[in-house]
Amino acid sequence: MSDLNATPNTPSTVPVVRFAPSPNGLLHVGHARSALINWRYARAHGGIFLLRIEDIDITRTRPEFEQGIVDDLVWLGLKWPEPVRRQSEHFEDYRAALDELRKLGLIYPAFLSRAEAAAIVRRSEVSGRAWPRDPDGAPHYPDIDRKRSESERRRRIAEGAPYAWRLDMECTIKGLDAPLGWRENGAGPEGETGYIVAEPAVWGDVILARRDVPTSYHLSVTVDDALQHISHVIRGQDLFAATSVHRLLQEILGLPEPLYCHHDLVRDRQGRKLSKSDGDTSIAALRAQGASPADVIAMAGLPPAS
Template sequence: MDIGAGAWEVDHSTPVFRFAPSPNGELHIGHAYSALINHRMARENNGRFLLRLEDIDTARCTAAFEEQIVEDLHFLGVDWDETRRRQSDHFADYAAALETLHDAALVYPGFMTRGEIRRFAERYEEDDGRTWPRDPDGAPLYPGLDRSIPESERQRRMAEGEKYVWRLDLTAAMALTPALDWQEWGGGPNGETGLIPADPKVWGDVVLARKDIPTSYHLSVTVDDALQGVTDVVRGRDLFHSTSVHRLLQTVLGFPAPRYHHHDLIFGEDGRKLSKSAGDTSIRSLRAAGCTRNDIVRMIGLEGAF
């Protein structure tokens, strides 16, 4: 498929949904909530449901966790319509998209580490007395210092083996796009629905790939949704703000815009979002404790809907 060759059409007459966990731990009840909602929406709308394994972090993702995910989904009554897609099998797709962005002068190598960015923000706040901007996840924004490095110096530092990441040149990318928005039919953090204005600026020059991994979450999820023909992205509300970055990448790469539904999150007893380290909420542990599928459906507040 010729990435970046032009705008593609989304066929909403056959909706395509997907569930995309990372096999770096066990599924928990929050994942079950998302998988069941996606699966039901696909089946009730005569659509297709896909399973994607977001395993670009090959150091943490394992085949054992993948098979556990498959087993847990079968236990929940969730099936899918195609062979499951592993992102680690498709690094070439992401490299092609990155090359398109490189040819359009929309990416550049960034050499500052996360620690250096954090220390830069701390020094700024200490010296200036003002708060350094942070992204929606709370991380300090990259200050863009590497954007102006001469090309000869970039090439020298890369050739010498210095670690780097590929960053999106946000200013250049936004100069090529009209005002961006997306259709939201779930809800944002404050209940936002309808046509939502995208605001990629809140993320700054995001990382699109690393020296050792030719992609990132933002790039791979955008490419996968396009290549798989996903028409409806149904995911947790914690990813609501990420949609702004995805809409920008979709536009500059010539991809279509899916519809979005950001659903509620399930929180633990301490009020925090569930994580894979919370073993007591994993589907595997609940099954071992004797819970049935109906027990889990009731636990996540979907009783009567399934």
């Protein structure tokens, strides 16, 4: 990890890294890899390793999963300062960022249900017109709500229509003063490294606040990294493309830009990244089978602890 020695654009005088799991399932070997890479980097450079609990998905998170995360990480030998930041306890921070974006005129209320949006996409594709999709394969949100008048939006809200908040991607990109990118000290899925040109437009009008929660992954992770003075974002290659959205939000909200390092993933025999549904690769299952921390470290593709 010596290629992370560049100076980030943050107020930190020492490296600050974080491991930020969601308590909606058991940690697996891939999570162990990411946590250990962050932990080892902090130790090697006199930095700080933070644990953050990303629990904004209130319908899926469970206290027992959070406790399992803590138990697994302690078993692996990791330590972190308390208190741990839980996103569910900081919704006001995300509301404040959302309010700023609203004042800038960069977000709009999105009223279409998933079924309604899917039906529009399906009709377009059946008629032979290709529909743009994001790097994860999800179709872009239709532009119907973006084009609604303010009076129509106010009327629907007053009538109690449920809505989420989405970023007006085209408008936001037009407002940039200069091209956007980031310093990549790891590598993307195709081996990309060095200065990476951000391409947020490929994500379409991303959701920034949901109907039942005043934030989304993209918004909360960007705000949290700034508030916690994260200097080095070290995470898996599956989040490489999402960095374009995070850099865009940092730019328009005036937040600092950390260094990024995307590491390769632990994959199964079919070459797929591990999932929380793969119970046999969970750290808890491996512990129950008699595996040692050294065994899990080896399975994560890392050298033994020094």
